[in-house]
Structure formats: C-alpha cells, structure tokens
Amino acid sequence: MRIILTAAAVLTLAVLPVAAPWLQFVLTLAIAKGFAALGVAVLLRAGLISIGHAMFFAASAYGVAFLAHAGINDLGLLLVLSVLVAALTGAIAGAFLVRYRAIFFAMLNLAVSMVFYALCAKLYGVTGGTDGMPVPIPAVFGIIFAEPAFKSVLFYLSLALMVLVGLAVQRYLDSPLGHALSAVHTNEIRLEYLGIPVWAVLLIAYVISAALAGLGGAISAFAIGRVVPDFAFWTASGHLVLIAVLGGIGGVPGAFIGALFLELLHSAAVTVTDAWNLIVGMALIIVIMFMPQGIYGLFARKEASSP
C-alpha cells in the first residue's frame, strides 16, 4: 500500500512539469528544501530543534560555487564534494553543539548560523558579499547541456535522489542508531545505562542532517544559478523547521510533502495576493492544532485504518 502510494506520488511529480513547464523550477526547489527539512526532521526525532540548518544548506551551495570556480565542472562530482563540505561543517559544528539541549541547542545553532551568514555577506573579496557567486551549468557525465535541458536533468536527478536518499534515511531511522536517536528524546539516563554513548549517537545524526541540508543547498545552487548569503539567513532556517513540522515530525515522506505543500502554496499565493505570510501562518496554525502528525499524518492514518 505504502509502496503504491509513494510510486504514484513520484510518478505524478515526474509528469507534472510536462503538463506545466513552469512547475519544474518550483518542484526542484521544493525537493531541495525537502532534503534540508528532512535533515531538521532527523534531529527533531531526538527532540532537538535546529534553527540554523540553512547554514549547511548555504555551506554546500557556496561549496558548489567555489569548486566550480576552481575548475571542477561535473555535476556528480560537484554534488558529492559539496555534500561532503556540508557534512564536514556539520561534524565541526556538531562536535560542539550536541552537548546542548532544548532552547540552548536551538539558540546556539541559530547563533552559529548567523556568524556564518555574516561571514558570507561581509567577506566581499571571497564570497562576493551580498551579490553572491554565480554557479555555471556543469557537464553531466561529460555532456554539456543547454540551460533548459540541464534544468530538466537536474529535476529528474533530484526526484531520483529523493527516492534513493529517502529510502536510505528511512533505513537509518529503523536501525539501532535511529532508535537510539529517538531514545535521546525520552530517556538519556537509560541510554547511558545501556552503555550507549549519547554524544556519538547525536553527532552521527547531526552530520547526517547537515549532509541532507547540504544536498538541498547544492541542488538549489544549480537550480537558481547563483548563491547568495540569504541562503544562510535565519528566516531560511526557520522555514526549514516550519516545513519539518508541517510535514510531520519524523516521517521521511513528511519532509518532502511539507516542502511541496509550502512551495506550491507560495507560488500560488504570490500570484494572487501579497498575503503570503498570512496564508502560511494560518496553514501552520491549522496543522499544529488539528493535525499533530502533520500533513503526512493524514496519509499515514488512512493506511493504518485499512488492514
């Protein structure tokens, strides 16, 4: 049942841009943000809210820009290397941050990301300041595409990665380490007494979540063709938390459903009205009050009631 639903959803996404080409860009960005929101959702399992994950999103996006600038011109290689940049940044920040909990964790993530944002914005000579850096169109397995074709390749690659990475993350969450991560939320004392090192469990989760945010950032960099400091701004981080909560805490499909919902709502709202924030705010209130499992919970519950 679950497999059929997922396959149907992915197929729908695959054919949508054929019917409405303008949707392709929106959907690519939605999937990119879905990856980053999934990163936030991974940490939410442990009860930790990061209001700074746009930093890893941006770190990887800038990574793409710098590496492309340095002469690397292959989509696959750029993706892998930039995600590694995000993971490494995550390992360094995480080593310091996973000692904190609750509001301290949230605020320290915010603080570190704001420092990162300021560096991106102020180091004009290195990062281009608020102008940002251009991201050229890379080759794909040696083939150089024109811009429209490349954007299509990027979209379908993102879609494929969404399925593959989604499955991998689900696997991780189902593993002993994934369960230990949820256990941090409920009882750290028992974890200690089981002989499980809580900091290692959290650091691994933190690096995975940073890498996921990084994957989203790299895809965005290619889709937009430019990286700017705003990628790392705290509102972007808040946006990711919003998506994660909207989609439903913990569920892997939830992060992508939340991102798609919000991006589609955004593009619909800005064309008819400028009350975008009002609409998002209302949507969030409704979800939190009436759908504590998030939008994904609607599907999950249906599935549970059908034997």
Next chain:
Amino acid sequence: MRRPILEANNLCVAFNGVKAADGASIAIHDGEFLAIIGPNGSGKTTLLNICTGYIRPVSGSVLLDGNDITRLSPRAIARRGVARAFQIPQLFSAQRVIDNMMLALAATDGLWSVVRPLETAKRREEAMALLGLVGLDGDADRISSTLPEGHRKLLDIAVALALKPRLLLLDEPTSGVSALERFPLMEALMSALRQRRITALFVEHDMDVVARYASRVLVWNAGNIMAEGRPDEVFGNAQVRERVVGVA
C-alpha cells in the same frame, strides 16, 4: 577467600548536610543474591548511584574485579557488565515495549550496524523470551508509557537483563508489583539469574521476599551498615527488628 566482584570502601556522600553514605563499605561475591534493607531515605538508592558512577562519592572508592571504577561514567561501568534496574522505571516511554528490549540487546551487539534494522528475527525472539520471563510477552507491541506502573517496573528489569550483565543491581524490584505477582516474579528472576550466572544485589522493602530469596542481607541505616548476615540472623537481631523490620 575469593576476590569480590564489586567492592565499595569507606563511601561518604552528603546532600545538604544529610549523610546518604557515611563511611560505609560493602562487598558482593560471585553467585550471591545480596539484599539491602533499610528505612526510607537511608541512602540505599544513593549507594547504587555511586556504584554505577551516577554520583561521585566525596571520599571512598568502588572496585569492580579489583579495578577502580569510582570515576567512571555510568556508560563505561555498564559496558563492563554491570546492569541496573531503577526504583522509578527508566524506559523509552514513547517506544514500544519490544523496541525498549531490542535496543538494549542491540547495545551489546551491533549498535553501529546502520544498514540492518533494529528488529531482526533473532533479536525479536530473544526479546520475547525475556519479556516472557517477566510476563510481559502479551504487551510487546504496546507503547511502554501505556503500561501500568507495576508492569513498567517489570520491563525495566527485563531491559537490564537484556544487557547480559555479570552483576545486576535491582532497586526495589517488587515495589509497585502487585502482591499476587510478587512471588512469581521473584521465582522467574531467581531462575534467570541462576541460569545466566548473574550475581545480583537488590534493595527491597518486602521482608517476606528478602527472607525467602536473599543469600545475605545488609541493613542500611543513615548511610551506614547497621547489621549484616544471613536473613535469619539479621531478622533475629533485636535492633534491626525495631528499626527496620518493625516498621516495614
């Protein structure tokens, strides 16, 4: 005489001037089932906290197999084969009963295998066997916070057993467990301990349980040992009868 598994020497700890351990020393030997009894607030739980590294004593030392573990973390001590069941159950309350068990089993074998799921056929079978031991096999798929208090206590004990310890520390295993279930639980526990060659120390308020199952009894009072010996010897002691057994 053989060297004790666990040995605590001259422990001192005070909370705001209240002495929870006041120069006390204990030793527990291979194969023993040592009971600790004593009035409320006399420092029994504190003793377990010290022995498992949760609290550092002001002075004194704890030795495991002759090695100093006084300054080790609970995690390091757990990895050396000491498991603990708590006076107030410490569970992963949002997770299923069986997941609590399987995570404990995974802690000793294969926590780091990310590609394999927590639930494997082998692990599930092992978890079910232990749950069966404490009579919780019918509740395996329940969320553990929905268990009644007494059953959460049983789950806490089963989780400790899942660590395959050499030494098990039980803090009032039968409190919260109904009088009807108490003796069946103790029988099951004793046979599990014997079968697995686990040495155990238990804090207990039910004197019938102590009299029937303990191989030796320590009477704890105001952070020190007031009496020690076989159950019949200790219960024959007039001072103990008055201060501890009489009120229990």
